[in-house]
Amino acid sequence: MNFAQPVYYPKADYIETDTGNKVSRRATIAGPQNIILGGKTIISSTAIIRGDLRRTGPGHAVVISLGKYCLISEGCILRPPYKTYRGNFNYYPMKIGDHVHIGANTVVEAAMIGNYVEIGKNCIIGKFTMIKDCAKIADNTVIPPNTVVPALVLFSGSPGQFVENLPESTQELFESQTKQYYNRFQPLEG
Amino acid sequence: MPASILYHCTCTSVPSSSVIGAPPAPFTAPPPQHPLHAFGFHPLPTLYFCEECDDVSGYYCPNCLFEVPSASVRAEKNRCARNCFLCPQCSNTLSIVSSDPPLNPDNRHPPVINSVGDPPFFLYCNYCRWDSAEAGITFDKPTGLALQLQKTEDSSPDTLEFDRLKEHFEPLIRISHVQPTAITAHTIQTHSHSALSAINAAASSALARDVPGLRRKRVDPNAAKDEYGAYYRSRIDSISGGGEVHAEVEWLKDMAQEEFLLGDVSRLEQRWVGSWVQSLKSIDLKPLRIPLHSKQTKRCPKCRHILIKPEQKSQSTRYKIKLMAANYLPSIDVLLVPPLTAQPSATLSRATGGKAKQSGAAADDANAGQALQQGKTYAFQLAFTNPLYEPIQVRMTVQRPQSKQGKRAPFAVSLPTSSFSISAFAEAWEYDDEEDAEINDDDIEDMLAGRGTDGSLAARDSGKKGASNSTVGVLERKANVTKVGGEVVIGRESDGNVQFNVLVSYTYRADDPTEETGSSAAPKTAVSGGGENKTFSFYIVVDLGTISPAS
Ligand SMILES: [Zn+2]
Ligand SMILES: [Zn+2]
Ligand SMILES: [Zn+2]
Ligand SMILES: [Zn+2]
Numbered sequence: 001m002n003f004a005q006p007v008y009y010p011k012a013d014y015i016e017t018d019t020g021n022k023v024s025r026r027a028t029i030a031g032p033q034n035i036i037l038g039g040k041t042i043i044s045s046t047a048i049i050r051g052d053l054r055r056t057g058p059g060h061a062v063v064i065s066l067g068k069y070c071l072i073s074e075g076c077i078l079r080p081p082y083k084t085y086r087g088n089f090n091y092y093p094m095k096i097g098d099h100v101h102i103g104a105n106t107v108v109e110a111a112m113i114g115n116y117v118e119i120g121k122n123c124i125i126g127k128f129t130m131i132k133d134c135a136k137i138a139d140n141t142v143i144p145p146n147t148v149v150p151a152l153v154l155f156s157g158s159p160g161q162f163v164e165n166l167p168e169s170t171q172e173l174f175e176s177q178t179k180q181y182y183n184r185f186q187p188l189e190g
Numbered sequence: 191m192p193a194s195i196l197y198h199c200t201c202t203s204v205p206s207s208s209v210i211g212a213p214p215a216p217f218t219a220p221p222p223q224h225p226l227h228a229f230g231f232h233p234l235p236t237l238y239f240c241e242e243c244d245d246v247s248g249y250y251c252p253n254c255l256f257e258v259p260s261a262s263v264r265a266e267k268n269r270c271a272r273n274c275f276l277c278p279q280c281s282n283t284l285s286i287v288s289s290d291p292p293l294n295p296d297n298r299h300p301p302v303i304n305s306v307g308d309p310p311f312f313l314y315c316n317y318c319r320w321d322s323a324e325a326g327i328t329f330d331k332p333t334g335l336a337l338q339l340q341k342t343e344d345s346s347p348d349t350l351e352f353d354r355l356k357e358h359f360e361p362l363i364r365i366s367h368v369q370p371t372a373i374t375a376h377t378i379q380t381h382s383h384s385a386l387s388a389i390n391a392a393a394s395s396a397l398a399r400d401v402p403g404l405r406r407k408r409v410d411p412n413a414a415k416d417e418y419g420a421y422y423r424s425r426i427d428s429i430s431g432g433g434e435v436h437a438e439v440e441w442l443k444d445m446a447q448e449e450f451l452l453g454d455v456s457r458l459e460q461r462w463v464g465s466w467v468q469s470l471k472s473i474d475l476k477p478l479r480i481p482l483h484s485k486q487t488k489r490c491p492k493c494r495h496i497l498i499k500p501e502q503k504s505q506s507t508r509y510k511i512k513l514m515a516a517n518y519l520p521s522i523d524v525l526l527v528p529p530l531t532a533q534p535s536a537t538l539s540r541a542t543g544g545k546a547k548q549s550g551a552a553a554d555d556a557n558a559g560q561a562l563q564q565g566k567t568y569a570f571q572l573a574f575t576n577p578l579y580e581p582i583q584v585r586m587t588v589q590r591p592q593s594k595q596g597k598r599a600p601f602a603v604s605l606p607t608s609s610f611s612i613s614a615f616a617e618a619w620e621y622d623d624e625e626d627a628e629i630n631d632d633d634i635e636d637m638l639a640g641r642g643t644d645g646s647l648a649a650r651d652s653g654k655k656g657a658s659n660s661t662v663g664v665l666e667r668k669a670n671v672t673k674v675g676g677e678v679v680i681g682r683e684s685d686g687n688v689q690f691n692v693l694v695s696y697t698y699r700a701d702d703p704t705e706e707t708g709s710s711a712a713p714k715t716a717v718s719g720g721g722e723n724k725t726f727s728f729y730i731v732v733d734l735g736t737i738s739p740a741s
């Protein structure tokens with residue numbers, strides 16, 4: 001990782017917040033008042049985050065919360081899960097932890113994603129899915145609705161299935177990889 | 191293939207084995223041509239500081255995450271005994287749904303996943319839409335489903351057969367285990383002989399049932415009839431004999447006449463992964479309880495020292511004990527320096543226009559594939575990152591590349607032969623990546639005084655910024671990372687991979703020699719005023735890529 005090159009982006013294309021979040025001007029952030037970003041999180045261009053799909057009723061509601069050092073890659077869609085319960089249609093909040101990387105063109109409707117989770121590209125993460133800490137979802141995986149992905153495992157396939165246990169060092173490894181990725185993501189002037 | 195580094199695990203040492211950290215003398219890593227080579231090297235994060243050996247420290251269901259007490263795991267046959275089932279068609283996790291509201295008549299909308307509602311309840315797959323009502327399985331209440339299905343499982347002929355075999359053989363096994371001293375050689379022989387006969391008889395009978403043509407052939411007439419008789423009769427009672435098999439054959443024959451769908455017949459894996467034999471007819475497949483997962487304690491096979499001890503809670507990712515090699519050994523990255531004629535790599539990976547190239551944490555395309563050409567010389571760099579809170583002194587020894595008989599070595603590697611230092615890890619480095627930190631080498635030199643660090647002065651001189659890429663020696667020092675340069679000369683008629691082993695030895699001063707470092711190996715120690723120098727050695731394999739013929 002010491003030889004990993006910087007990833008450059010045109011400076012004008014991203015807005016950087018006080019807490020170091022970098023949000024592409026070409027991402028679609030609907031209902032920003034209902035979205036929380038934890039800091040040092042990157043939202044790439046053409047990503048879509050649907051903070052507007054919120055539970056009916058008055059007042060503020062957190063629809064989607066993301067922790068720190070997350071990456072939402074190009075073309076990702078984050079959409080809160082919904083269901084009809086006792087005859088009432090409603091959206092439910094989506095909570096994503098720290099150090100979570102989500103690959104390009106993946107659609108997420110999970111209820112909960114823990115910390116240190118890596119999700120590949122072109123995945124579908126079904127409604128109300130729960131992904132526990134240090135889990136990994138391989139590229140092109142389809143996780144059906146209501147699935148539980150336990151901690152420290154690799155899931156792959158369609159429907160996504162358990163493949164193997166991940167090493168005990170997964171947390172440290174992914175923590176340093178996500179931090180380094182943030183540091184490598186550098187603006188290019190002009 | 192980008193250039194890569196793997197670490198040697200000493201369980202494949204030749205000729206004698208030892209653990210990581212042992213003195214270098216008695217072991218060597220298998221050279222790249224050695225048959226063990228492919229199995230002996232692994233990425234650093236997967237290695238422990240001793241060696242692993244697994245011990246289950248707890249079971250849990252991967253779906254409902256219930257922690258299953260060890261005492262009940264066996265009785266529940268290693269599967270979830272609550273409400274977790276796998277779809278018999280696609281292995282997805284099944285949901286429990288009620289009959290309220292009624293299913294849409296056009297069946298285009300999936301049933302509402304909801305376990306409160308009107309009975310009967312049934313299991314539904316929200317991936318392939320299999321539902322248990324079609325297989326004739328419904329439930330009166332939405333809880334304790336496994337218990338409600340227990341009858342089906344327990345009354346299956348295969349379960350009965352297994353249970354009775356177990357019943358029959360368990361006492362025999364107990365006899366041969368419990369009192370080994372009290373049993374004479376003669377009784378052991380008698381017992382094992384009769385046990386063997388019973389096994390033969392059981393096997394012949396099972397074979398005769400499944401393959402009717404084999405009936406009455408090659409059955410030992412003296413096969414312990416007395417012991418087996420009772421078991422055999424009870425088994426006959428429990429199954430429908432060959433009738434079931436004949437019915438299946440008839441069904442298959444009928445299919446051949448009519449038009450049929452391939453999906454009508456169960457796939458092999460659908461029938462074999464269960465704890466009992468499933469139907470040949472896809473429509474009759476029964477849902478399977480979800481197999482349990484386990485958390486494992488891992489021990490060193492040599493000294494039984496615990497290396498990994500997870501916290502009890504099933505979804506906790508914390509450990510009471512965790513001795514990973516990555517916490518002790520420097521991590522090493524490799525870069526094959528692009529030839530001078532090519533563009534500098536920094537500009538290559540630069541974003542053009544509005545499209546920033548993003549690859550995420552795991553991807554590292556700095557070493558994008560590059561062919562090595564015959565007869566050329568290439569520079570490469572190794573970056574050492576020190577995970578310890580003490581500075582370390584590193585020395586490398588290249589294991590000479592093996593040549594085919596009578597031929598010259600396919601390539602020659604040059605690496606600095608003198609030792610070089612790497613600063614201690616400090617939490618602050620992590621946060622100030624961009625800041626240039628100058629290190630005071632004198633501290634390190636002083637501390638390790640008395641050891642032969644003949645190259646350290648040179649290293650200090652070339653340690654300044656802006657050193658050339660092509661030199662062999664220390665190129666850069668920054669925080670707890672030291673980069674060294676090497677060179678490889680490819681032979682004119684060489685082919686294959688440029689892959690070579692390097693023995694890496696590192697020395698640090700342990701402030702408190704009695705402190706638990708987690709190492710089972712006896713480190714080579716050299717007392718030098720106040721502290722103690724400890725040296726550890728391990729092998730890595732450096733893979734720089736494949737040689738391509740000169741164009
Ligand atoms: Zn090994
Ligand atoms: Zn369960
Ligand atoms: Zn299914
Ligand atoms: Zn040991």
